[in-house]
Amino acid sequence: MKLWGGRFAKKTDYLVEDFHSSISFDQRLYRQDIQGSIAHARMLGKQGIITIEEADQLARALESIQQDIEAGLVTFEVDAEDIHMNIEKILTERVGEAGKKLHTARSRNDQVALDIRLYLKEEIKEVARLLVALQKVMLDLADQHLTTVMPGYTHLQKAQPITFAHHLMAYFQMFTRDIERLQDCFKRVDVMPLGSGALAGTTFPIDRNYVREQLGFAGITMNSLDGVSDRDFAVEFCGAASLIMMHLSRFSEEIVLWSSNEFRFITLDDGFSTGSSIMPQKKNPDVAELVRGKTGRVYGDLMGLLTVLKGLPLAYNKDMQEDKEALFDAVDTVKKCLLVFAPMIKTMKVNKQVMRSGVTGGFINATDAADYLAAKNVPFREAHEIVGKMVLCCEQKGKSLEELTFEEMKEFSPVFEEDIYEKISPEKCVEARNVPGGPAPQAVSAAINLGREALAKILVWL
Template identity: 45%
Template sequence: MSRFSLPQDPAFQAMNTSLGFDQRLWPFDVAQSRAHARMLAAQGIIGEEDRDAILSGLDAVERELRDGTFPFREDDEDIHMAVERRLTEIVGAPGGKLHTARSRNDQVITDLAMFTRDAAQRAIAQLNDLRRVLLDVSEAHLDWPLPGYTHLQRAQPVYLSHHLLAYFWMITRDVGRFQAVLDASAELPLGAGALAGVNFDTDRRMVAAELGFTGVTANSVDAVSNRDFALDLLHALSVCATHLSRLGQEVVLWTSSEFGFMTLSDAWSSGSSIMPQKKNPDAAELLRGKAPRVWAHQAALHGVIHALPLTYNKDLQEDKEHLFDAVDTVEVCVAAAAGMLSTATFHRDAMAAAASDEMIAAVDLADLLVKQGTPFREAHGVIARLVREAVESGQTLGAVAVPELGDDAAAVLEQSSWLESKVSEGGTALVRVREQLAQARALVG
């Protein structure tokens, strides 16, 4: 018997089903169901024979799902109901006992928490690989100078290693955010039931231990309505995508004819449909283009959750597509970033030529005057005047500065001094870059 006298309208059925996207949760749903069945038997809620039948049936269901022979039906509303339906077809009555002491509400949020934890762990591992690539490339180009930029204008020279290590520290903060996702999803929701708990003496901590959770949720209402960890994952993905977009933009600039600092491998480049000479940095451009897609998913899930009354509402079905697509998008972007960097060729002469522009030593000349006793603001004005004179006369900065400031200015204008003078902790002098590299290596092993 059913509560309803009419079948669902086809339009509502199409709107209501989530099987098309939540199929990917099946490994977590099967694992959760195994743990739940073991707990039910351990607590005497079902018999051991029923448990064994359920576990055997879940093995068969898993094989079908894994090899693509699972017989989905049009009326399977979601992966959870499909698994239970197929289990009952295989083992009969014991399959109908699996849902004892759980609801789809706590079942769904548990699967999602397991997916989130798995995604965060994979992200951490993948970002660790990217960090190692950044370290390898930095070490291979330890003392290669290039201009550092502000406002996309040449500002002060740095070593390429120092510049790339900036991305290492960005990615390190990303790893910390994904670790926070693991902390936020560490409590098992299963056992909350529909919203109020269940009418059986279950052992939630037994299930938590088997599934890799460190504890259980304290409040059943909060457990089934909580999507905070999904928002946390989307935030971590969004910030990571932002970092990758900045790297992508620099690759686009550096590989252009105007910069000429870098050449991408053909494996990470595309051609033109009409211009045979073109070698386009499309992978880097897509690092830029895909970042807003990830941010949009985060904003969309905030929109889904905002103002929802407790506890479960069907709106929450809209959490998964945002989460799934954001995870997939960032995974391919991280792989692309690592692939591009590890196979790229950097052009030392082009970078060094750009870094040898004497104008970017202006602050070093101002600091020279400060060391001689001139207040910095006054020194800044003196050097600004000399820069203006050089620009207006078409001369180099040295040509106008050395006659006025003397041999000390000539020494400052030796290119290596611009870099090696930056000895403050975290600066670009090689002694500091080597300290960074040692610190970074200790983090990733």
């Protein structure tokens, strides 16, 4: 008989049993469910709602059930619907009448809200740990390539010379903001809903703050309706996860480009590449492509959860059972992508000379030629026009700016001096941009040091 079956005169249709059940996916919450139930039982005993002896008996039995689950000795039942009812059913079978008292002053509505929050608190920090691990790899790699000059792009056209270190640190900053979003999301997850009951609290003299302390929450929910029907913290996590995936996807796109024969900026390690079933020469960047592809999956989790919630009246509705698969999938996908991304980056070979040769062509030093004139008191707009005409001339003659003779340069502006050739060399173009946030080795080195300091602070939180 169902634990809620007293009001029903007929068994649930077998089609509904399977459709209604969530045990196939919410069983991963067994540890959080048991943790919450133990704290709840202890509180019931402390408050005299059940005896201390019964509370101890329930806690010991729940701990034993967890051990048996982890030893593979428990088979969950579909007709028990979910992880909460499965564990309560097993508990009652083991301890009898005391097991039936555990649900006093509690509803599955606040129970599941608690379990999801306990789960997400753990997973937020795990995702952050994986981001930190990736960032450490990026900092080390950036340190090695402070002077590795490469072309920077806008519109996927060569724009200005930068360094590979500077490029890496751009993604480092993105991932830092991702961690900050996770930290902010954590604050709203770290609120305990147990005690909200089904929607209107309980008439029993419970001690919510005792349970909060036992479970390590920072606060309690302040409205019972909100406590059971709120899932915006899950939406917020999926939003943060979507941004993480967006950043990974952009990085992946560049890895795909850079590893192509057209670029050859990097060579991926064989352990993080795959081949073709028909073309023996192929070495495919499948890891990066899969990360790029899985980004849409996490976006879908976010949109699915938003859509589930958009029309729900207060308080709990069965629609909200759909929150878990989306949330679990977002967590799993982000973790898997981060787990494989860091070693892929760490093991790839950076082809310095190819990157350096990529700086030639495309008039990548044109801005520096204009800055040279502006520094000699030529209004920048005039300088811009002068260099634009020089680029047009070079295109017609099949030359680069630095291949123009000094006499040819003087024809465009008498302000040019012999030192122009040094000023527009790619290395000097990079070195001259020694401002905070710029690509000069000194500026990037400072950014790396600040990055290491930031990670140290994040590790304290973790």
